[in-house]
Amino acid sequence: MHAGPIAYVILALFTIGSLFPLVWTAIAASRDNNRLAQTPPPFWFGGNLLDNLDVAWNDANLGEAFFNTTIVAGTSAVTVVFLSTIAGFAFAKLKFRGRGAMMLIVIGTMMVPPQLSVIPLYMMVAKLEWTDQLQAVILPSLVSAFGVFFMRQYLIQALPDEIIEAARVDGASSWRVVWHVVFPAARPAMAVLGMLMFVQTWNDFLWPFLVLSQTGNPTVQVAVAGLGRGYTPDQSLIMAGALLGTLPLLLVFAIFGKQIVGGIMQGAVKG
């Protein structure tokens, strides 16, 4: 069915609604604090963008924050993709005792929010004196039941049993099958899962907020939140920080948006 004009109008409204807060973040970041304390609010860009970005970058420790977040999100994404692919392969294509029960546990863990576990984790981190250290954020982020589920769903339909059989007949061990058959076949899904995990870890808020501090070893979210909760009365600076913290991901979306959309939709079917 083709869409009528009303459909396009609604879509346009939703697109504006989606983008407006982002665009307005940039507009506010390009103004100064006085202008933001006037009615009507600004609707177009001012001339203060670069100055504000510069001050926010330094005040919020954003340089270090970017470096840290890239390490955290990168390590987490690569590890989760690797572990999820081998586990997903086992669940999709190998037969072993307890497979059904274990898969149920994986699905069950998707339903338990990580927020409920933060107190013992915090006690562990305090005991190990890991506050303000990146491993405190990285380690818990390596568990992703969603990743295992996602790779399993993909491999069930993308990896024909015959190819595995053929590799077996040629005498390949299970690890060889993983390296030479599973990884090549799973590559598109691995890329998508990696991006989803990167976005998710980049945006993680509660746990990094609890164990890292703005002055210690912040991630971008901790630094941006610190800017908002600090005593900077200058709203345009806060908006500049928010803009800087969001830009890298918007860039990722501008380049890989289509793949990410496809990945979310793929993971959803039979969800």
Place this chain on the structure above:
Amino acid sequence: MATHDTAAPPTKEGGAAPGRPPADPTGAERRRARLSRRWQRDMRWSPYAFVSPFFLLFLAFGLFPLIYTGWASLHQVEMTAPTDMEWVGLRNYTRIFDDDFFWNAAKNTLTIGIISTVPQLLMAMGLAHILNYKLRGSTFYRVMMLAPYATSIAAASLVFVLLFGRDYGMINWALDFVGIDPVDWQSDKWPSQFAVSTIVIWRWTGYNALIYLAAMQAIPQDLYESAALDGASRWKQFLHVTLPSLRPTILFTVVVSTIGATQVFGEPLLFDANKGASGGSEHQFQTLGLYLYEQGWVNQHLGRASAIAWTMFLILIVVGIVNYVISRRLRASS
């Protein structure tokens, strides 16, 4: 993680027929038997090796902390000395159940959950329906709908604080423009909860629309064709073909959104102009997540915070059971 191949390939004839005792064990035969044993070991244990890293990490950072939270909730534990635990039985629970702010937070979590989830999923459904038409530039719209999902809670909350500003905010300006008095989006209970919910709605509507869209595209086209032959209008087709087929997906998104709603934390934390953890000066938009943080990290009572966490866990279990019962009913009725 480079792992060397421990299992050697079997010889082609011997590998498939294990356990055949060699009548005359020559060197080659013995070698073959050894390879075959290795092969069997590989087939038998490799699956466990593949799933074990996930389960080990889950044990360490998921299950153990969850259970230990229950244990800690029965103790008095202070932030200043997290390793000193004094057994107090259920006192943490009676303390929080006696605290009006706990019930306030529970109510706020419920109302913010409803205000954010219901419109979100309804809009997502409508949006998915439109995206399911043949559209020019459909990929463009899908990516645009997902832009809020790429925006972090921190950045989104901070910009909405300004947009919802009482004196200079864009939203009050627009309301004024159409002749409505300015609203105090911070201090008044319902407006503040609406504002916090707006942040959640903004971030997740597009994501849920894509989930629905994926499910809609999996509906066989001939169902629509036969419905059209029966003279069903588009609206009737939506009601009688689309919605029933989407039932499992709707249930899935409801469950996920419900779980998400019980966890709302960053939005009310950053929306608070007083920059505290009380969810507004009158706790008017304090959620359970925020209450947990306030008890644990501001008041430094980790034991009591654990009791809150376990109460939330029990609520989720109840939600899970209710959901299971409903989905069974639905399945039985269809």
